[in-house]
Amino acid sequence: MTEQLKQLRDRIDSIDSELLKLINMRAELAQQIGHQKNGVTYRPERESQVLARLQQLNPGPLTNEHITQLFIEIISACRAMEEPLSIAYLGPQGTFSEEAVTKRFGSTVAALACNSIDDVFRKVESGTASYGVVPVENSTEGAVGRTMDLLLQTSLTVCGEIELPVHQCLIAQQTDLTVIQKIYSHPQSFAQCLGWLNKHLPNLQAIARIDTASNADAARIAAADKNAAAIAGRKAADVFGLKICAKNIEDDPNNTTRFLVIGTQQVSASGKDKTSIVTSTSNRPGAIHELLAPFARYQVSMNRLESRPSRRGLWEYVFFIDIEGHQQDENVAKALEEIRNKATFLKILGSYPSA
Numbered sequence: 001m002t003e004q005l006k007q008l009r010d011r012i013d014s015i016d017s018e019l020l021k022l023i024n025m026r027a028e029l030a031q032q033i034g035h036q037k038n039g040v041t042y043r044p045e046r047e048s049q050v051l052a053r054l055q056q057l058n059p060g061p062l063t064n065e066h067i068t069q070l071f072i073e074i075i076s077a078c079r080a081m082e083e084p085l086s087i088a089y090l091g092p093q094g095t096f097s098e099e100a101v102t103k104r105f106g107s108t109v110a111a112l113a114c115n116s117i118d119d120v121f122r123k124v125e126s127g128t129a130s131y132g133v134v135p136v137e138n139s140t141e142g143a144v145g146r147t148m149d150l151l152l153q154t155s156l157t158v159c160g161e162i163e164l165p166v167h168q169c170l171i172a173q174q175t176d177l178t179v180i181q182k183i184y185s186h187p188q189s190f191a192q193c194l195g196w197l198n199k200h201l202p203n204l205q206a207i208a209r210i211d212t213a214s215n216a217d218a219a220r221i222a223a224a225d226k227n228a229a230a231i232a233g234r235k236a237a238d239v240f241g242l243k244i245c246a247k248n249i250e251d252d253p254n255n256t257t258r259f260l261v262i263g264t265q266q267v268s269a270s271g272k273d274k275t276s277i278v279t280s281t282s283n284r285p286g287a288i289h290e291l292l293a294p295f296a297r298y299q300v301s302m303n304r305l306e307s308r309p310s311r312r313g314l315w316e317y318v319f320f321i322d323i324e325g326h327q328q329d330e331n332v333a334k335a336l337e338e339i340r341n342k343a344t345f346l347k348i349l350g351s352y353p354s355a
């Protein structure tokens with residue numbers, strides 16, 4: 001070892017000793033905060049403020065993404081000193097939903113893989129899990145109907161959102177594409193990669209495309225068949241010991257899935273929030289225009305408007321709407337009050353920090 005290398009490593013060692021002390025001091029403070037709280041440990045609004053502040057302060061050379069990832073893990077460990085959280089998600093292990101859990105909560109949580117979106121809701125409703133993470137929309141494929149239907153029925157609230165860039169890979173036991181006779185994947189993932197499959201796979205006509213309940217299931221099946229491949233994320237390849245034949249095969253490089261965090265708490269304002277509601281109105285000309293007019297009047301921006309059959313009558317719909325701002329912000333509160341007076345139905349799903 002050169003003298004220069006030794007000196008640099010000595011400096012890293014002394015910085016690490018400082019960091020170790022400081023991180024443990026931080027954990028002790030979080031524990032003290034934990035003792036002062038009655039009830040809810042997880043405070044999404046505070047975590048979002050902590051991360052936003054660090055991003056503003058960050059002098060580099062580490063990117064804001066690096067800093068965010070590091071601090072999510074630090075917060076995750078500090079939070080666990082206050083109370084261990086369990087997070088239900090759409091399993092099995094290796095799905096994008098699991099990645100979304102880690103992206104928001106870090107690694108120091110118990111992640112509970114569920115068989116279905118219904119099961120995620122049930123686990124949180126019954127108190128078996130502290131929170132749930134469910135997919136709600138994909139930038140290519142649109143809304144996840146089952147999540148929206150369950151949001152309409154549940155007593156749970158929306159406590160957060162997670163945006164996860166979805167990068168699909170073709171994975172198999174080996175990287176020789178000519179031996180592949182079958183490809184397994186979730187229908188949404190097939191749809192996201194159609195262009196790539198058509199362009200890059202030799203013998204495409206002879207290859208069977210088989211739908212599975214999840215990408216991770218597809219990877220599990222491909223791990224047991226040398227003539228099979230799966231479309232799934234990098235994580236599924238790791239979990240099932242498969243090789244990556246091609247990466248980033250999604251047709252839209254900005255392909256992103258949005259997930260919601262569901263729980264039982266009303267989240268306080270962070271200063272940069274969103275509110276999700278479900279509403280409906282009578283079926284007559286101009287009714288929707290009138291219903292939504294208060295948003296324009298009180299300068300409330302609408303980020304999303306999605307209709308779903310109400311399941312209460314033929315051709316009757318409910319509208320899922322995301323707006324900017326917290327339900328306690330004055331303009332949002334006034335707009336929602338007026339809408340409540342006009343709507344045949346209004347449910348406020350929750351306010352939460354914007355992703």
Ligand SMILES: O=C(O)C(=O)C[C@]1(C(=O)O)C=C[C@@H](O)C=C1
Binds near residue numbers: 047
């Ligand atoms: O500020 C708090 O309420 C804390 O408990 C501390 C802390 C953190 O580590 O920064 C941990 C958990 C909460 O979700 C928010 C923040």
